[in-house]
Amino acid sequence: MNDRIDSGLINTAAERLDSAWFPINTDLLESIQKGIKDGRYTSEEELLSEIKQDVSLYLLCVKKLIDLLQADPDNNEATKFSPPEVFKRAGFDTLKEVLLSDLESASHHKFSNITKAQSARLKEAIVSASSTEVLSTDAGVDPELGYSCALLRQLGITLIAWNYPHVYLKALKAHKNNNKDLSIELKKILGFTPTELAIRIAKRWKLSEEVNQVLDDTKSEPETPAFRTVVKLCKIGEALARSNNPEYHPSALDDWAFAESKIKDILGEGGIKIIQEKIQEHLNAYLSSAPETFGFEALENQKQKIENSNYTYQLLKENVYIDQLPLKLKILLTELYGSFSKHDISRESIDKLTSEIIPAAGFDRGAIYMIEPDSLNLVPLLKIGDMPIEGLSSINISALNLDSNPIITAFKCSSPIMQYRDEDNDIPRTTFSASLGTHQKAGVLHLEMKHDVLKQLKYDPTICFQAIRIALNHVLGLR
Known part of the structure; x- marks a missing residue:
């Protein structure tokens, strides 16, 4: 210079x-x-x-x-x-x-x-x-x-x-x-x-x-x-x-x-x-x-504050999908990362993600499943939105065929699973499911979006889902 x-x-x-x-x-x-x-x-x-x-x-x-x-x-x-x-x-x-x-x-x-x-x-x-x-x-x-x-x-x-x-x-x-x-x-x-x-x-x-x-x-x-x-x-x-x-x-x-x-x-x-x-x-x-x-x-x-800031900054860089989101969602997720801690899982961060950011992205319901290593059951630990209770139950990953359940399919696959569902007595929906944990799979994030909402979106819902999934990995300390 x-x-x-x-x-x-x-x-x-x-x-x-x-x-x-x-x-x-x-x-x-x-x-x-x-x-x-x-x-x-x-x-x-x-x-x-x-x-x-x-x-x-x-x-x-x-x-x-x-x-x-x-x-x-x-x-x-x-x-x-x-x-x-x-x-x-x-x-x-x-x-x-x-x-x-x-x-x-x-x-x-x-x-x-x-x-x-x-x-x-x-x-x-x-x-x-x-x-x-x-x-x-x-x-x-x-x-x-x-x-x-x-x-x-x-x-x-x-x-x-x-x-x-x-x-x-x-x-x-x-x-x-x-x-x-x-x-x-x-x-x-x-x-x-x-x-x-x-x-x-x-x-x-x-x-x-x-x-x-x-x-x-x-x-x-x-x-x-x-x-x-x-x-x-x-x-x-x-x-x-x-x-x-x-x-x-x-x-x-x-x-x-x-x-x-x-x-x-x-x-x-x-x-x-x-x-x-x-x-x-x-x-x-x-x-x-x-x-x-x-x-x-x-x-x-x-x-400790500086170390936390550096830690969350590195996590934010890993979530490459955030920069592809609309400004409102980008701001919400970036602010969420500011609440992460290197040493603790923040319940407040989980609540903000599930009750504020996920609905803002257009997903009206879903669930977080975590694996029980001893029983090999995927257990629904957190209901999101108005997900019906009867639709939530533990799923044994070895009891069903790979293609018979989107939750199990998502757990065993490396890419998100997107399915269109139009069942009797229910609003047509598109479901998004993907495994949690990168090096060792620990569970599944399952989210649903009404089909008429999906058709009106001006952004790719899969990109949005991926940004949310990685953010959940980070808030739970899953690598």
Whole structure:
């Protein structure tokens, strides 16, 4: 890959993305504006603690305040600041003026349209910045400097996630599936890395040279000890953020080991809990506005959670039929895999599969049979839908001829069995039956679909049945 930067390309991108920005949480902004008008805030620190609950709003305030400082005739144009210096120089009253201005129009995007990948990106920024803020206090560094520099290091990739969403998802997929470097994958497509974009924007804002060095620590270390320390702390926070998002980062286990060790060295045994409290504090507004999108699990037992995530991700890759399903079913099954455990069979997952996903796929009834090794009986352990009880009984796999019963036929065959059935006093149906277990057969999944439903389907029901069968294998731990 060519490491040279096309100056024209990066300048154009920086100008466009600096203008397009990413969405503000308008619920929080309106609350802050009301608080300012009602005199709720008595200090800048109190106001900043609320602004920190929105990554976009915080960085936008930095940008707007710099613009005002640069326009001030009493200010030396050559003077460049770090974000904490910007807030200090501008003052409490100017910050309130900025917050009461038309900030909503500063972004071309709406918070309500946020995608899963974009919310994950915001959470990574918050975890990283919150961690760095807490670590800075014990490391003898201004926590505001740590927090703001950590956010600025996330700015480039956050802007890309919103303004090039398809490119971002493509790079994320290569990063997760093939362990490709995310920055390099983005540069292959866009012509610049997230870091290069963030540095160019920081220069547009006229932030201090030391801040620029914090953003790009690969070329030269910042000269000031405090900024050198911030770089080290940011890397710990970024590792913790990646470890909290194993769905997108194959390095999550290694990241967790690194972050946990460093946090214990700096904060002691209770350090993770302190950081978690700060993360929750900064996530409050996002959680209030979009609780399902911004849920945050405790960092306890993180190693086990990452292992579970990696385990279910591998299972999901094995179920090759899911990608061929309609979007609704694809989402339902993908979410189901998120509930699997490497060490336990989840009754909740089985219930969701049988009572929600199977009916959504058009199958109105069926049963799960499991083999009893001693008796060689296939025993109906779970009735699905309105399957009549009289139609369910144990079946001995050696007592009947291979072709005499679809359940036995399915158990002994490697492919699913599909049969059309039109019996007296019953609705015409198509039945689907297939064995459970891959290396060692353990039972049979039998599902039925009304024939008039089958005729209206816009997807292949056999593909759907196979996706469900493999998901059942996985939830039951059958290999």
